[in-house]
Amino acid sequence: MIKALVFDAYGTLYDVYSVKTACEKLFPKKGESISILWRKKQLEYFFQRQLMGRYRPFDELTEDALVFACKAEGVKPSQKEIKGLMDAYLDLELFEEVEAVLAECKGVQRVIFSNGSPNMIHPLVSGSRIEPHIDKVISADGIKQYKPAAPAYAYALDQLGVTRDEVLFMSSNSWDIMGAASFGFHTAWINRARSQPDNLDIQPEKAYTDLKGILEWL
């Protein structure tokens, strides 16, 4: 029986590419390319840092990735402009169906578990409409190990007071849902991009194109 719904944040509940607007405003015609490269490098950097055992808080490596992306796109933001772009991460747009689905999920813990550092993920959630529907927000910074490494999921589980088998984990990110499946959570891949499933020897139990599908678990 599912007692805790654990949601990834970036890309799953919140659209990380909504930073595009802030990028576009500062750097006309380059907003999209900067925001895509920014996210790509952010992913690379926490993957590599986890692999090398060189932890760095998510806000700092996200800024590292932004600086890389701006340089690659030939723009030179000031420190104040970089701060402005980083602040866009505190005000990401929710995907359309998220609020209604979370409001329907009653009688279970509703938890966000993110690689985002506390100073990114807490303001994001507390400033958004879903805040009343979220019981707990957990950052991987608490153990300083990033998803999809098993110790990160174990750390989140420790905060929940339930068994591994009582958790349904949701993420739109293939690497995240695979990591959660490998760890032993029940898993539902929110495949918003309708991507081809990765060819690994584990798979999520269910796949939906948005969050509405998870209601069948309750």
Added chain:
Amino acid sequence: MIKALVFDAYGTLYDVYSVKTACEKLFPKKGESISILWRKKQLEYFFQRQLMGRYRPFDELTEDALVFACKAEGVKPSQKEIKGLMDAYLDLELFEEVEAVLAECKGVQRVIFSNGSPNMIHPLVSGSRIEPHIDKVISADGIKQYKPAAPAYAYALDQLGVTRDEVLFMSSNSWDIMGAASFGFHTAWINRARSQPDNLDIQPEKAYTDLKGILEWL
């Protein structure tokens, strides 16, 4: 003083995109896109597997990546055709300057250290012109941990009979040269693609656009 030159294989000595020809022959007009996606997924799969602690030999995950890439590109190779494409990895082209540079590196151990499984990397080296100039070939399969995780570099070092400080490590792959630098090898990034350096808190000691630059270390 440098006593061992340790070279990455794929992308550093050998051009992984030379599999494009074999792909193109089987799937006209799709050779380039398949070979690019094949490499991209190969990288993703060993990164993710190392992160999740789900080791799988490099030949098997390389085939997993190929199967993914073919499906994504809408082609359906037979088992025999898949084997033919995998065989292309045993006969990759050397980059132009490699043989001459290796021949000039005298009085030091010349070592290849690759994530490739023994059944991929040994036939590749023994069938290529540089074989007489290579003293040792080491596969990360010996410890079943992939670069850029520190235990992989430690395993290679153990085979060399020298200290960490006596090794010059070379790779064209940014994630690999960063991992080696983080481990404590001397490092020379063979930046063939003239890529912008990654914005991490470690950097290779030197960067060259091909292997000729390393001769200044001897």
